Amino acid sequence: MDQLFERLKTPSDSKIVLMVLDGLGGFRTPQRGSELFEAKTPNLDRLAKEGSSGVHTVVAPGVTPGSGAGHLALFGYDPLKWELGRGALSAAGIGFDLQSGDVAARVNFCHLDDEGMLTDRRAGRLPTEENERLCLKIREQADLGDIEFFLQTEKEHRALLVLRGEGLSPLVTDTDPQAIGVSPLAPAPIDESAEGTAACVRNFLDQTKKILEGEKANFLLLRGFDTLPDLPSFDQRYGLNGIGIASYPMYRGIARIAGMEVPSSAAGLDGTLQALREGWPSYDFMFVHHKATDSAGEDGDFDRKVAAIEEVDAMLPEVMKLQPDVICVTGDHSTPSQMMEHSWHPVAFVMWGSRIPADSVETFNEEAARQGGFGSVMAKDLMPHMLAAAGRLMKFGA
Amino acid sequence: MDQLFERLKTPSDSKIVLMVLDGLGGFRTPQRGSELFEAKTPNLDRLAKEGSSGVHTVVAPGVTPGSGAGHLALFGYDPLKWELGRGALSAAGIGFDLQSGDVAARVNFCHLDDEGMLTDRRAGRLPTEENERLCLKIREQADLGDIEFFLQTEKEHRALLVLRGEGLSPLVTDTDPQAIGVSPLAPAPIDESAEGTAACVRNFLDQTKKILEGEKANFLLLRGFDTLPDLPSFDQRYGLNGIGIASYPMYRGIARIAGMEVPSSAAGLDGTLQALREGWPSYDFMFVHHKATDSAGEDGDFDRKVAAIEEVDAMLPEVMKLQPDVICVTGDHSTPSQMMEHSWHPVAFVMWGSRIPADSVETFNEEAARQGGFGSVMAKDLMPHMLAAAGRLMKFGA
Numbered sequence: 117m118d119q120l121f122e123r124l125k126t127p128s129d130s131k132i133v134l135m136v137l138d139g140l141g142g143f144r145t146p147q148r149g150s151e152l153f154e155a156k157t158p159n160l161d162r163l164a165k166e167g168s169s170g171v172h173t174v175v176a177p178g179v180t181p182g183s184g185a186g187h188l189a190l191f192g193y194d195p196l197k198w199e200l201g202r203g204a205l206s207a208a209g210i211g212f213d214l215q216s217g218d219v220a221a222r223v224n225f226c227h228l229d230d231e232g233m234l235t236d237r238r239a240g241r242l243p244t245e246e247n248e249r250l251c252l253k254i255r256e257q258a259d260l261g262d263i264e265f266f267l268q269t270e271k272e273h274r275a276l277l278v279l280r281g282e283g284l285s286p287l288v289t290d291t292d293p294q295a296i297g298v299s300p301l302a303p304a305p306i307d308e309s310a311e312g313t314a315a316c317v318r319n320f321l322d323q324t325k326k327i328l329e330g331e332k333a334n335f336l337l338l339r340g341f342d343t344l345p346d347l348p349s350f351d352q353r354y355g356l357n358g359i360g361i362a363s364y365p366m367y368r369g370i371a372r373i374a375g376m377e378v379p380s381s382a383a384g385l386d387g388t389l390q391a392l393r394e395g396w397p398s399y400d401f402m403f404v405h406h407k408a409t410d411s412a413g414e415d416g417d418f419d420r421k422v423a424a425i426e427e428v429d430a431m432l433p434e435v436m437k438l439q440p441d442v443i444c445v446t447g448d449h450s451t452p453s454q455m456m457e458h459s460w461h462p463v464a465f466v467m468w469g470s471r472i473p474a475d476s477v478e479t480f481n482e483e484a485a486r487q488g489g490f491g492s493v494m495a496k497d498l499m500p501h502m503l504a505a506a507g508r509l510m511k512f513g514a
Numbered sequence: 515m516d517q518l519f520e521r522l523k524t525p526s527d528s529k530i531v532l533m534v535l536d537g538l539g540g541f542r543t544p545q546r547g548s549e550l551f552e553a554k555t556p557n558l559d560r561l562a563k564e565g566s567s568g569v570h571t572v573v574a575p576g577v578t579p580g581s582g583a584g585h586l587a588l589f590g591y592d593p594l595k596w597e598l599g600r601g602a603l604s605a606a607g608i609g610f611d612l613q614s615g616d617v618a619a620r621v622n623f624c625h626l627d628d629e630g631m632l633t634d635r636r637a638g639r640l641p642t643e644e645n646e647r648l649c650l651k652i653r654e655q656a657d658l659g660d661i662e663f664f665l666q667t668e669k670e671h672r673a674l675l676v677l678r679g680e681g682l683s684p685l686v687t688d689t690d691p692q693a694i695g696v697s698p699l700a701p702a703p704i705d706e707s708a709e710g711t712a713a714c715v716r717n718f719l720d721q722t723k724k725i726l727e728g729e730k731a732n733f734l735l736l737r738g739f740d741t742l743p744d745l746p747s748f749d750q751r752y753g754l755n756g757i758g759i760a761s762y763p764m765y766r767g768i769a770r771i772a773g774m775e776v777p778s779s780a781a782g783l784d785g786t787l788q789a790l791r792e793g794w795p796s797y798d799f800m801f802v803h804h805k806a807t808d809s810a811g812e813d814g815d816f817d818r819k820v821a822a823i824e825e826v827d828a829m830l831p832e833v834m835k836l837q838p839d840v841i842c843v844t845g846d847h848s849t850p851s852q853m854m855e856h857s858w859h860p861v862a863f864v865m866w867g868s869r870i871p872a873d874s875v876e877t878f879n880e881e882a883a884r885q886g887g888f889g890s891v892m893a894k895d896l897m898p899h900m901l902a903a904a905g906r907l908m909k910f911g912a
Contacts, residue, residue, distance in 0.1 A: 120574065120594070166544055473541030473548075473850075473859060476881060489881075491890040493575065500576030504858045511856055512573050513580030513593065514600035514738060 118197070121500065121509070122348070125355040130441035130506040132356070133392075133402045136190060137428055138183075138367075139410030140447025141463035141482065142421070143454070151409075151418060151453060152464060153481040155425040159432035160445060160466065160480040167468030169477040170490025172498060173460075174449050180460045184208075186448030187370045191403075192354070192499025193347060200373065203286070203342030206276045208369020210268055214344050219284045219313060222340045223267070223275035224292065225250065225333035226300070234296045238273040239333035250333060251275055258323040263316050277338060279317075285310035288317055290339035300337055313341075349375025350401065354503060359395045361388055362405035371403055385431050396438055404435075413451030421453050442469035442505045444498060445480070465490070465498060469505040516595070519898065519907070520746070523753040528839035528904035530754070531790075531800045534588060535826055536581075536765075537808030538845025539861035539880065540819070541852070549807075549816060549851060550862060551879040553823040557830035558843060558864065558878040565866030567875040568888025570896060571858075572847050578858045584846030585768045589748070589801075590897025596745050598771065600738030601684070604674045606767020608666055609776075612742050617682045617711060620738045621665070621673035622690065623648065623731035624698070632694045636671040637731035648731060649673055656721040661714050668763075675736060677715075683708035686715055688737035698735055711739075747773025748799065752901060757793045759786055760803035769801055783829050794836055802833075811849030819851050840867035840903045842896060843878070863888070863896060867903040 142150030174181040174189050175196065181189070184200030200208075203220030207213075214220055225239040225247060242250075247269045254267055263281035270276055287306035293299070303321070305314040321336065328334045350358045352375070360371025360378045368378040377399070379391050388404055395402060406428055412421035428445075435443070446465030449458050464485035475489035486492065490501070503509050540548030572579040572587050573594065579587070582598030601618030612618055623645060625634040640648075645667045652665055661679035668674055685704035691697075701719070703712040719734065726732045748756045750773070758769025758776045766776040775797070777789050786802055793800060804826050810819035826843075833841070844863030847856050862883035873887035884890065888899070901907045 120577065124577065471853065471857070473880075474544045475542065487885070489884070491569075491884060497575035500574065501858075502576075504576035504578065509576060509578065509858075511578045511580050513583040513597060514603050 118194070121192070121353055121503065124509045124512060125353075125503070126508055126510045127355060128507045130508065131396070131400060131402070131438075132502050132506050133404065133435060133440040133443040134190065134502070135404045135406070135428065135435070135443065135445045136187070137406045137409045137425060137445070137447050139413045139449060139451025139458065140425070141450025141459070141461050142413070142452040143450070143461055144483070145454065150482055151413070151421040152425055153483065155422045155429070157425060157429040157480055159429045161478065163443065163445065163466045163468040164480040164484065164488075165478045166474055167466055167472050168475045168490050169464065169466045169480065169485035169488030171462040171464055171482060171485050171492050172446065172495040173462050173492070174495045178460050180458050181449040182458070183366060183448065184370055186495070187367065188374070189495035190446065190448055190498060191350070191374050192496055193374070194496050198345045198347050200345060200370065201286075201342030202340030203276070204344055204373070205366060205369070206270060206340075207278065208373060209366040210270055210276060211365050211369065212266070212268055212276060212278065214278065215280070216344055216346070217280070217284060218343060219279045219286050220342050221277045221338045223277050224337040225273045225275065226335050226337050227333060228300075228335050232299050234293065234298060234300060237292065237296060237337060242273045242333050244269060244271055246333065247273065247275060250328065250331060254324055254327050257327045258320060260316055260320055265320065273333070279313070283312060285313045286341040286343045288314050288341040290341075291321070292337035292339045300335065303338065344373065347373060347375075351375055354499070355508065356401040357399050358401035358403060359399040360403045360405070361391045361395070362407075363387070364405070364407050367405040367407070376401070376403060385427060389431060389434050392435065392438065409447070410451045413453045414456055416453050416456040418453040442467065442472070442502050444502055446498070462492065463495075467498070467501060467505065471505045471507070516592070519590070519751055519901065522907045522910060523751075523901070524906060524908045525753060526905045528906065529794070529798060529800070529836075530900050530904050531802065531833060531838040531841040532588065532900065533802045533804070533826065533833070533841065533843045534585070535804045535807045535823060535843070535845050537811045537847060537849025537856065538823070539848025539857070539859050540811070540850040541848070541859050542881065543852065548880055549811070549819040550823055551881065553820045553827070555823060555827040555878055557827045559876065561830075561841065561843065561864045561866040562878040562882065562886075563876045564872055565864055565870045566873050566888050567862065567864045567878065567883035567886030569860040569862055569880060569884050569890050570844065570893040571860050571890070572893045576858050578856050579847040580856070581764060581846065582768055584893070585765065586772070587893035588844065588846055588896060589772050590752070590894055591745060591772070592894050596743045598743060598768065599684070599740030601674070601740030602742055602771065603764055603767060604668060604738070605676060606771050607763035608668055608674060609763070609767070610664065610666055610674060610676065612676065613678070614742055614744070615678070615682065616741060617677045617684050618740050619675045619736045621675050622735040623671045623673065624733050624735050625731060626698075626733045630697045632691065632696060632698060635690065635694060635735060640671045640731050642667060642669055644731065645670065645673060648726065648729060652722055652725050655725045656718060658714055658718060663718065671731070677711070681710060683711045684739040684741045686712050686739040689719070690735035690737045698733065701736065742771070745771060749773055752897070753906065754799040755797050756799035756801060757797040758801045758803070759789045759793070760805075761785065762803070762805050765803040765805070774799070774801060783825060787829060787832050790833065790836065800838075807845070808849045811851045812854055814851050814854040816851040839905075840865065840870070840900050842900055844896070860890060861893075865896070865899060865903065869903045869905070
């Protein structure tokens with residue numbers, strides 16, 4: 117099944133736009149509709165009227181998607197088959213070019229007392245500049261022999277560790293005990309293939325402990341050991357030359373992992389439009405990411421999420437002027453402002469193009485979309501529909 | 515899962531009718547409903563009112579089915595698991611008894627100029643009698659040693675080549691360059707298991723070129739090398755004694771591959787009804803194929819497709835007089851007249867019988883069906899519902 121598209125893909129001049137409003141999905145309460153229901157979206161409604169709507173389940177029923185899973189699914193990769201772990205996402209998030217075979221882990225600077233017991237798992241939310249100074253100090257002094265390592269500041273107490281070399285394995289246990297008053301855990305191999313890697317990590321931590329002696333942040337906790345999933349690229353899988361346009365590093369990183377080109381950060385909706393116009397002649401597939409919907413949802417700010425949706429709606433006519441053959445607007449998961457976090461609730465989508473039938477839906481929101489031409493589908497099935505509607509899939513069988 | 519029905523099947527006197535309107539599915543534009551929406555279908559509407567409706571996806575989301583895949587799916591065989599290639603379909607279509615291990619290919623008589631370049635890929639749509647004369651000439655003069663070959667006229671410029679012998683492989687490339695002014699391609703092995711077969715085909719073509727020297731059709735193009743898929747028969751899988759009633763050879767052939775009996779060609783709807791009445795006492799499962807909907811769709815003739823649907827509707831009361839226990843009416847794929855070709859869009863179906871609940875749907879078309887009791891399902895799941903409604907599946911577990 118997963119080779120099906122590689123087999124059926126066929127070249128075309130058509131252009132596909134996928135607009136992702138991060139955390140778009142919300143939910144109705146007895147008192148009020150979802151943010152999308154309440155938003156005034158004349159341009160999205162026009163797409164709904166002329167195209168087909170539906171709702172998608174991102175990973176599996178009842179399963180709340182992380183950002184990596186949500187986007188992989190929208191890109192047509194089954195997130196249950198290809199997992200993006202915390203290490204790979206962190207690398208993506210700071211624009212680190214993680215390579216095949218690298219092992220990445222999430223790092224917390226922490227503080228140990230004289231007995232080696234954890235007193236603060238975040239080292240007092242270390243200032244970012246301190247983090248940078250300490251990362252540099254460790255990079256200058258530690259040495260892992262044949263294994264190259266990278267230690268990159270993320271923000272405050274968070275950093276990224278990447279090991280690069282022969283025969284590394286991500287099957288190493290977390291060292292963060294998720295409690296204070298106890299000592300950090302020793303990194304252990306989950307199976308014997310990881311014995312060398314676990315030893316290398318222990319060696320790294322031993323050296324680090326000495327290097328950081330006397331500092332306020334005097335040790336590191338590691339979790340989420342991870343490698344880059346062996347993802348067939350967008351080009352290999354679909355024959356698409358894709359571009360990812362996003363202002364947040366993590367989403368640019370995920371697009372890069374799927375093999376899209378990623379220009380430098382697009383600042384706001386104006387920057388997004390400019391990047392879209394500049395990329396238009398050179399790319400077949402334009403992934404456009406809008407973060408503000410999710411941020412508002414996470415802050416529990418219903419009205420701000422409504423406004424973030426309306427902003428995208430207002431920008432839509434400019435996108436349509438570029439004359440995409442197929443456009444799909446949706447979210448990568450729900451972030452209902454009532455819940456202030458990601459949720460598992462199905463997300464509305466609308467798809468528009470000359471080979472996409474009109475259905476009887478006339479507005480863009482979860483309830484209308486559920487009655488739409490697509491009904492209820494899995495997120496990973498949106499991509500095949502976009503490809504088909506863009507004339508990019510051949511017939512199956514004679 | 516695929517052995518489930520063999521395990522649960524149970525005998526019954528019940529009769530099932532599956533009516534396939536080829537290429538039935540269409541799509542709504544903002545201006546107009548689909549052909550099925552616009553057609554006046556009082557009898558199909560009655561089935562919709564008394565039974566349950568739904569829409570089915572034939573192969574996978576966004577994937578356009580060929581005729582073989584479409585019918586296999588309706589017969590309950592997952593088309594991603596069992597593939598029917600062009601050679602097997604052609605063999606089936608002319609009633610050639612393709613055996614396990616045979617390699618079949620589709621043949622076009624063509625014309626080459628003195629330099630060996632293609633001037634006509636169809637040799638002026640050769641009269642069928644000429645095709646028969648030339649096939650006989652080649653059969654009489656060519657010799658492939660241990661490999662037996664069959665060359666059978668199909669119609670006009672089309673014929674079927676079958677190789678029979680030890681160790682043959684279908685992994686041979688097409689020789690049809692799909693263009694004129696160039697020379698035909700040499701048959702090449704796709705992997706080394708096919709080297710002997712490719713050499714045998716080259717030998718056959720070399721001999722043929724000499725035998726056809728001076729004829730108006732002076733060479734052959736071969737494509738779709740293929741073997742018979744190892745399909746469990748309808749009887750083995752479902753305990754059903756099936757009959758396929760169709761006027762086009764290809765559909766009779768597909769029915770035969772699934773192990774149904776196939777009477778000689780049914781001419782038009784009168785012939786179909788007659789074949790149905792004659793077969794009624796002897797068969798449990800009646801597959802009735804109607805080609806005109808697809809032909810009209812491929813010709814881009816919206817009104818003729820509407821008329822073809824209405825013709826079937828008008829015939830339906832005569833079918834119902836035979837008192838089937840279960841009847842299902844649907845298509846094997848969409849052929850929207852706007853697209854003039856097969857498409858991936860889901861197809862409406864209606865199922866009727868004493869064990870099939872009524873839903874709130876009152877007319878038979880894509881939009882109504884989507885809101886019906888079955889909702890949106892895969893085509894291969896229709897057959898289990900028909901079996902169950904016909905009392906032909908036992909309870910699973912105690």
